[in-house]
Amino acid sequence: MNAQKKPRVPVALTIAGSDSGGGAGIQADLRTFAFHCVHGTSAITCVTAQNTLGVNRVDAIPPEAVVAQIQAVVQDIGVQAAKTGMLLNQEIIFAVAQQVETLQIHNLVVDPVMVSRTGAQLIDDEAVKTLRHTLIPKAAIITPNRYEAQILSGLEIYSLEDMQAAAEIIHKTLRTNAVLVKGGGMQGNLRGVDIWFDGEKLEILTTKQVETTNTHGTGCTLSAAIAANLAKGKNLWSAVQQAKEYVTTALTCALDIGEGQGPVGHFFPLLELGIGE
Ligand SMILES: Nc1ncnc2c1ncn2[C@@H]1O[C@H](COP(=O)(O)OP(=O)(O)OP(=O)(O)O)[C@@H](O)[C@H]1O
Numbered sequence: 001m002n003a004q005k006k007p008r009v010p011v012a013l014t015i016a017g018s019d020s021g022g023g024a025g026i027q028a029d030l031r032t033f034a035f036h037c038v039h040g041t042s043a044i045t046c047v048t049a050q051n052t053l054g055v056n057r058v059d060a061i062p063p064e065a066v067v068a069q070i071q072a073v074v075q076d077i078g079v080q081a082a083k084t085g086m087l088l089n090q091e092i093i094f095a096v097a098q099q100v101e102t103l104q105i106h107n108l109v110v111d112p113v114m115v116s117r118t119g120a121q122l123i124d125d126e127a128v129k130t131l132r133h134t135l136i137p138k139a140a141i142i143t144p145n146r147y148e149a150q151i152l153s154g155l156e157i158y159s160l161e162d163m164q165a166a167a168e169i170i171h172k173t174l175r176t177n178a179v180l181v182k183g184g185g186m187q188g189n190l191r192g193v194d195i196w197f198d199g200e201k202l203e204i205l206t207t208k209q210v211e212t213t214n215t216h217g218t219g220c221t222l223s224a225a226i227a228a229n230l231a232k233g234k235n236l237w238s239a240v241q242q243a244k245e246y247v248t249t250a251l252t253c254a255l256d257i258g259e260g261q262g263p264v265g266h267f268f269p270l271l272e273l274g275i276g277e
């Protein structure tokens with residue numbers, strides 16, 4: 001390559017919370033972008049004091065500061081794709097939705113973080129309502145987990161058929177371009193089965209099920225990988241399929257740290273080769 005010529009690199013933006021334990025949120029997103037050779041930028045919405053056992057404390061960043069971060073990134077660097085994660089409150093969600101509109105941020109992946117896989121509510125009811133009406137309709141895809149899909153569809157989800165019905169209802173009632181209902185919170189062999197629906201095609205995404213309790217940050221990793229693939233110019237369906245493969249492999253190399261649920265191994269090939277030891 002000509003040394004004078006700088007390679008152009010795709011850029012993705014994550015608008016999400018910080019996880020002090022490094023397993024989910026901004027930390028997982030930036031590692032996922034880096035793995036995909038996409039330059040990662042961030043707008044931090046809240047700071048969690050969190051580890052593998054749970055969330056001890058959450059502090060919100062003022063909405064104006066979230067907006068300033070987004071504007072600083074988009075107005076200078078530009079982004080080819082973005083994802084949202086934990087947005088915490090109504091004011092932040094509203095401000096983010098406005099910026100998405102004003103700055104014309106395309107290829108938006110909305111991970112509607114509301115409830116953790118263990119069932120703990122992460123944002124308040126007003127915030128859920130605002131997410132539903134302002135940001136979700138602007139997304140290229142939304143990626144609710146089992147509990148979030150229950151809230152968004154109004155259905156109780158126990159079976160594959162329930163997951164499919166929820167995906168259809170969410171697509172229809174929330175006017176999303178596409179929806180991926182994730183199965184990490186399901187029981188038995190439905191763990192790891194996801195449902196895609198884009199109004200035309202209903203697909204069941206299955207990969208091998210990984211026997212591990214170290215699953216912290218799988219949802220953040222999946223949505224960040226979809227955004228990274230979109231930033232690289234892949235179409236939405238390919239972006240989702242490849243992201244699903246990535247998260248599954250990362251799960252097989254999950255890190256056994258802390259007393260609770262450890263994070264996935266984002267740089268699994270390096271771990272396998274012993275690089276960095
Ligand atoms: N044990 C497992 N085996 C295989 N795939 C899994 C397993 N657990 C989760 N996944 C996959 O990981 C991805 C994330 O789904 P999940 O339902 O865990 O999201 P989430 O609850 O938002 O995650 P988190 O809150 O921990 O970030 C999905 O593709 C899901 O199928």
Ligand SMILES: Cc1ncc(CO)c(N)n1
Pocket residue numbers: 016017018019024025026048050085086113116216217218219220
């Ligand atoms: C900061 C943050 N974002 C998202 C999640 C959901 O996994 C979490 N636990 N923490």
